[in-house]
Amino acid sequence: MRPIADYGLLGDTRTAALVASDGSLDWLCVPRFDGEPVFGRLVGGPAAGSFRVGPAGAAPVVERHYLQHTTTLQTTWATPRGRLTLTEGMVAEVAGRLLPATVLVRRLSAEGGPAEAVLEVDPRLGERHRRPRVRRRGQDLVFEWGSLAVSLTSDAPSAITVGSPVPVTVTPDRPVTFVVAVAHREPLIHVDPRLAWRLLAEDQARWREWSAQVDQDLPFREAVVRSLLTLRLLTYSPSGAPVAAPTTSLPEEAGGVRNWDYRYAWPRDASIGVAAFLNVGKVREARGFLWWLLHASRLQRPRLAVMFTLDGRPAPPERTLRDWPGYAHSVPVRVGNGAAGQHQLDAYGWVVDAAWVLVRAGHPLYPETWRAIRGFADLVATRWQEPDAGIWEVRGDAAHHVHSKLMGWLALDRALRIAETHGLPAPQRQRWLAARQAIGEQVRQRGFAPDLGSYTRIYGSRDLDAALLVLPLIGLEDPRSPRVRGTLAAIRDQLSAGGPLLHRYPPGDDGLPGGEGAFLPCSFWLVQALACAGLRSEAGELFEQMLRRASPLGLYAEEMDPGTGEQLGNYPQALTHAALVQAALALRESMDTTPAPAGAAVPE
Numbered sequence: 001m002r003p004i005a006d007y008g009l010l011g012d013t014r015t016a017a018l019v020a021s022d023g024s025l026d027w028l029c030v031p032r033f034d035g036e037p038v039f040g041r042l043v044g045g046p047a048a049g050s051f052r053v054g055p056a057g058a059a060p061v062v063e064r065h066y067l068q069h070t071t072t073l074q075t076t077w078a079t080p081r082g083r084l085t086l087t088e089g090m091v092a093e094v095a096g097r098l099l100p101a102t103v104l105v106r107r108l109s110a111e112g113g114p115a116e117a118v119l120e121v122d123p124r125l126g127e128r129h130r131r132p133r134v135r136r137r138g139q140d141l142v143f144e145w146g147s148l149a150v151s152l153t154s155d156a157p158s159a160i161t162v163g164s165p166v167p168v169t170v171t172p173d174r175p176v177t178f179v180v181a182v183a184h185r186e187p188l189i190h191v192d193p194r195l196a197w198r199l200l201a202e203d204q205a206r207w208r209e210w211s212a213q214v215d216q217d218l219p220f221r222e223a224v225v226r227s228l229l230t231l232r233l234l235t236y237s238p239s240g241a242p243v244a245a246p247t248t249s250l251p252e253e254a255g256g257v258r259n260w261d262y263r264y265a266w267p268r269d270a271s272i273g274v275a276a277f278l279n280v281g282k283v284r285e286a287r288g289f290l291w292w293l294l295h296a297s298r299l300q301r302p303r304l305a306v307m308f309t310l311d312g313r314p315a316p317p318e319r320t321l322r323d324w325p326g327y328a329h330s331v332p333v334r335v336g337n338g339a340a341g342q343h344q345l346d347a348y349g350w351v352v353d354a355a356w357v358l359v360r361a362g363h364p365l366y367p368e369t370w371r372a373i374r375g376f377a378d379l380v381a382t383r384w385q386e387p388d389a390g391i392w393e394v395r396g397d398a399a400h401h402v403h404s405k406l407m408g409w410l411a412l413d414r415a416l417r418i419a420e421t422h423g424l425p426a427p428q429r430q431r432w433l434a435a436r437q438a439i440g441e442q443v444r445q446r447g448f449a450p451d452l453g454s455y456t457r458i459y460g461s462r463d464l465d466a467a468l469l470v471l472p473l474i475g476l477e478d479p480r481s482p483r484v485r486g487t488l489a490a491i492r493d494q495l496s497a498g499g500p501l502l503h504r505y506p507p508g509d510d511g512l513p514g515g516e517g518a519f520l521p522c523s524f525w526l527v528q529a530l531a532c533a534g535l536r537s538e539a540g541e542l543f544e545q546m547l548r549r550a551s552p553l554g555l556y557a558e559e560m561d562p563g564t565g566e567q568l569g570n571y572p573q574a575l576t577h578a579a580l581v582q583a584a585l586a587l588r589e590s591m592d593t594t595p596a597p598a599g600a601a602v603p604e
Contacts, residue, residue, distance in 0.1 A: 001328050004250060005551035005567040007042075008064070008073045011233030012090035014101055016246035018042060018571075021061050021075060023054025023086050024120075030148065031101060031184035033236060033243045034263040034310060036126035038143075038150060043249050043333050045325040049124035053106050053178060055084050056116040056167060064552060069211035070204040071229055073553070082112025084170060091199045092237075093206060100189050102182035105200045108168070109175035119158075119166040119178065123150060127321050127335075134162055140190055147185045154178045155193040214280045217588065219540075223547050224584045226554040227577035228280065231273060234574045235285070236310040240292035241265040242273050243310070245558070245570035251330035252559050252569045256514035259330050261337050262558075262570040264307045264315045267293055267347050268391070269575050271354035276581040278357055287363070290354060294372050302375035304351065306342050306393070315340040342389035343398065346467075348376045349407025349414075356414035359421065370422050377415035378428070381435035384408040391467045392504055396511045400459040402447035403467040405439055410474045412436040440476055453486035457505060464494050466504045466522035469529040479533045488529055495522075497562040500545040502526060517559035517568040520546075524579035531586035539590065543583055556580070 007018040007026070015035065018027040027042040028051075029035040040048030059077035066073055072089035091103040108117050123132055125145045132143035132150070140151040141160045152160060156168050156176045170176050177193035191199075210232075211225050218224050235242045244266055249259035270289045278286035296312030297304055307315045318338035326333050355365060355373050365373065384405065387398035412432045419429060446459045457465035468487055472479035495503045501518035508515055523546050530539035550556055551567060556576040558569030 003566055004327075004557055004571050005555070007551075007555075007571065008066075008075075008553050009071075009230065009233060009246070009555060009572055010073060010088060010090050010104065011071060011246070012092045012094075012102060013233060013235055013237035015090075016233060017090065017104065018247070019073065019088065021064060022052065023075065024050050024052040026050050027247060028104075029246070029263070030150065030182045032310060033234075033246050035184075038123045038125055040124065040129075042247070043324060043327050044124075044129065044321075047124065047129045048324070049122050049129065050120070051123070051180070052118070052120040053086060053088075053108060054117060055079055056118040056165075059084065066226070066229075066553060067204060068208075069225060069229075070207040071233060072200065072204050072207075079110075079115045081114055082110055082172075084115035084117060085109050085111065089200050089203065091196075091203050093203060098189060099191065099199070100181040100183055102180075103191055103196060103199065104180040105177065105196045106180075107175055107177040107197060108170045110170040110172050112172070114169055114171045117168045117170050117176070119154075119156070119160065119168055120164070121152060121160065122163045127324075137188075138190065139192075140188075142188065149183045149188045151181045151183075151188055151190070152178065153181075153190065153193060214282070218280065218584055219587045219591075220543065220547065220584050223550070223554060224280070224581055227580045228277070228282070230555065230572055230577045231276065231574055231581075232285065234572070235273075235288070236265075239295070239311055240288035241296070241308065241310045241312070242270050242289060242292075242574055244269055244307075244575065245573050247570045248335060249330070249333040250327050250557070250568070250570045252516040253330070253514045254328045254561075254566075254568070255330055256516075257330075257332065258512060258514065258516055259326065259332060259334055260339075260570070261318070261334050262573075264309060264337060264340075265292070265296070266307045267297070267304055268344075268350045269578065271347075271350035272575065272578040272582065274354035275357045276578045276585075278361055279585050280581065283361075283363065286358065290358065290369070293351060293354075294369055297372070301372055302379040304347050304376060304379075305340065306344050306347065307337060307340050338395065339389070339393040342393060343383075343386070344391065344393070345380065345384065345386075345388040345404040346391045346401075346407035348380050349410035352376055352411040352414045352418075356417055359418050365418065365422060370418070373415060373418065374424070374428070377412055377432055380408045380411045381431050384435060384439055392510070394510045400446075401465070402443060402455050402457060402459065403465055403470065405443045405447065406468070406470060406474060406476060409436055409439040409443065409476055410470075412439070413475060443476070448483060452490055453482070454490035455483070455487045463506050463509060464491050466491055466495050466502050466519065466525065469522065469525040472529045472532040484533060488526070488533060492526065499562075500526075500542045500549070501560060501562050517561045519559055520549075520556050520573070520576045521558075521579040524576070524583040527583035528579075528586040531583070531590040534590075536587065536590040539583075540587060543587060546580075546583075 041050040088106040245262035248261035252258035316336040318336040320332040324333035390401035497518035502522040504519035555572040557567035557571035
């Protein structure tokens with residue numbers, strides 16, 4: 001099994017594929033991120049299907065990269081008579097034309113001499129690896145499963161067969177293009193290979209234009225743009241929902257049981273995305289995230305669910321797929337997510353803060369949006385004294401998590417700030433003010449351990465929590481106070497996983513068997529916290545160390561094995577990439593010698 005970091009991401013903002021450096025496409029769900037896999041070898045083994053286009057024999061990779069500021073991936077191998085290059089991508093913009101919703105383009109080209117390549121396609125659908133009904137329709141080979149149809153067409157001279165290698169000779173004067181189209185409950189549209197290649201080129205131009213609009217003064221701008229492109233690919237464009245990751249059950253520990261389905265949308269991640277996009281000049285994407293969030297939560301407000309499906313429904317119950325071998329023998333392989341029913345107080349803080357970020361940037365809330373935000377603040381004022389599951393979704397008893405209380409305080413603080421320009425009845429304002437003051441007093445008294453010089457994970461405990469790195473950002477404490485700097489120092493010391501890596505809480509302290517890796521978003525949160533606490537030099541050095549731990553294509557999973565540096569968990573992870581953007585924004589803000597305004601959760 002190839003390392004997780006070996007995979008590149010292809011996407012069209014509706015679904016996504018993962019492609020290994022040998023040209024094997026080992027993960028693609030259709031017709032959208034949370035659909036059934038049609039190529040699922042990544043966690044389902046060979047019986048779950050794959051689609052390989054690459055060199056016929058052993059051939060070293062000499063270069064692999066995304067075309068600059070695009071989502072098109074290019075892999076070049078050294079072959080006996082020259083070089084073979086695979087250029088591939090998915091077409092994001094299909095509106096207004098007679099095109100399938102999903103168009104995947106893969107083109108082989110040769111340089112220096114003919115190159116011997118191979119095509120291997122073996123689609124299987126879903127949990128039981130169902131074989132398709134196969135038929136030919138003109139130039140297309142069509143795979144059918146009831147209302148779902150997938151076509152493969154090519155301008156290769158060889159006939160395509162299923163389930164066995166097809167040799168393909170690629171010459172410098174004749175590249176070979178393969179096109180996959182998907183139709184679900186709609187007519188299957190043929191896409192000529194020449195048209196598909198042109199469509200991909202047009203898509204590249206649009207992505208370059210999109211990337212050019214990102215602020216030019218960002219430090220480490222290339223890494224930030226790659227993360228923003230990744231976040232955009234992980235946004236389901238029909239609804240604006242951001243998926244946490246396009247995969248399920250990539251393990252947090254190789255061979256372990258910490259394997260979860262992340263193909264859903266978390267309000268927390270959506271809210272962090274609002275700030276990430278808005279603060280680099282992408283107002284449309286920021287508003288889209290918030291619009292989705294309010295649409296998704298409309299039936300349960302003021303309660304805010306932990307996660308939603310892409311169209312705003314409750315996430316399905318968690319279940320195990322039978323006889324799926326898992327990635328690196330990590331079982332079970334799961335679909336659905338059992339954390340969906342938890343109460344997580346911190347989510348309200350992220351969401352209300354996202355609304356405040358928009359307001360602070362000069363974008364007033366619509367009346368419906370403000371009503372929803374007021375409802376969230378009212379719920380926090382009523383329920384903040386209850387224990388909750390916390391940000392890390394530990395499958396155990398609820399507790400009084402300090403981070404959750406901090407984010408409850410943040411929800412009320414930001415709602416009060418919004419109310420300064422949006423209006424609020426006096427009794428409601430008084431309730432929020434009283435609750436905000438009470439939370440602050442309780443957290444300072446019960447959440448801080450004087451002998452540690454640090455805030456702790458849970459009231460009365462001595463364990464630390466990397467989520468407390470939010471402390472310098474929210475305004476409860478002065479970012480440069482002894483308590484804040486003491487908390488940062490304690491987290492770096494006691495939760496260190498080596499170098500810039502951090503555990504999110506003490507390893508093994510979550511009631512599940514086995515262990516997990518370092519949690520990558522925490523390292524970027526540390527960069528942000530250090531920058532906001534006036535420790536910019538340390539923050540910049542840490543950020544550079546983290547950039548060196550990206551995959552060869554600049555992607556990050558959720559976690560990393562501290563010993564080997566291997567990426568762990570679902571991949572690529574939206575939260576990690578959003579945290580990277582936020583860290584770069586904090587570094588930019590820290591270049592200004594003017595202190596940040598008190599209570600600014602995100603650098604302006």
